[in-house]
Amino acid sequence: MERTVTVSQQGSFAHVLQTFALSLLVSFIGMLIGAMVIPPSLVTLFIIVEVGMLIAALxxxxxxxxxxxxxxxxFTAISGVTLYPVIMVYGGLLGANVVSGAFFATAAIxxxxxFYAHRSQRDFSFLGGFxxxxxIGLVLMSVIGMFVNFGSMTNLVWSMVGILIFSGWVLYDVAQYRDGVAAEEVxxxxLNIYLDFINLFLYILRFIASIAGFNRN
Incomplete structure (x- = not known):
């Protein structure tokens, strides 16, 4: 989508990235709050609020x-609260060092x-529909996964597809925002870039857990 905004009205891509970085920090603070303050019985309530806010944003x-x-x-603070139990599950399954490594791998990817989407100046808008x-397919799989226990192979394929899709979202969103956005759109x-990063991280963790499942079998 073309944006015809003047420089004075425009938020630079650097501003978008700075806001994204601050969002990650707020999410981390939310995780600490979830670890030290929020009882496990209330996490479901936070998940409901998080989903409601996503729908409201849409x-x-x-x-x-x-x-x-x-x-x-x-939203990112609440997201941090809901992420904490997930990270703890993966930490117990894989170990804290592996989870930390997955985070740094996510940051590197x-x-x-x-960097590629920004410097290449390629148009990735053709990826939008796919x-x-x-x-939507990943969301449906998540819903089904609430009732069906998928095997290691299904989880492995699911995680690989998730990694590919959210890698694609990173390319798509960065290409959309690399020339700046209207200040009110920052x-x-x-938020879009934050969701790309967090979901990429979670699917990388799922991928590693699937590999670990194969090794145990």
């Missing part, structure tokens, strides 16, 4: 409006993809 965007910084940082359909742009 509706706001469809209506041609934008979210604010308060919405962004509230994300950085490489973002990525959207693939994301929080939404940062």
């Amino acid at each position: 509706i706001i965007r469809i209506r041609g409006k934008n979210i604010g910084y308060g919405f962004l940082y509230t 994300f950085g490489g993809l973002a 990525l959207f359909a693939g994301t 929080p939404l742009a940062a």
Whole structure:
């Protein structure tokens, strides 16, 4: 989508990345709060709020409006709270060192993809339809996974598809934002990149856990 905004009205790509980085920090603080303050019985409530906020952000965007910084940082803090139990499960399964390594691997992959999308000046808009359909498929798989226990092979394929799809989202979103966005669109742009990063991280963890499952078998 073309954006015809003046420099004074524009948020640079660097500003988007800075907001994204701050969002990660807020999410980490949310994880600490989840670890020290939030009882496990309330995590489900936070998940419901998180999903509700995602739906609200989508509706706001469809209506041609934008979210604010308060919405962004509230969402990422809640996201951190809901991430903590997931990270703890993977930590117990794989070990803290492996989880940390997965995070740094995610950062390296994300950085490489973002650098390529920014410097190459290629148009990745053709990926939009495929990525959207693939994301819907991943959501459906997640819903089915609540009722069906997938085997190691299914989890391995699922995780590989997830890694590919969210790697594609990184390329797509960075290409969309590399020339800057309207100032009021910065929080939404940062939210999109935050979701790309977190989901890429989670699917890398799922991939490693699937490999570990094969080794145990």
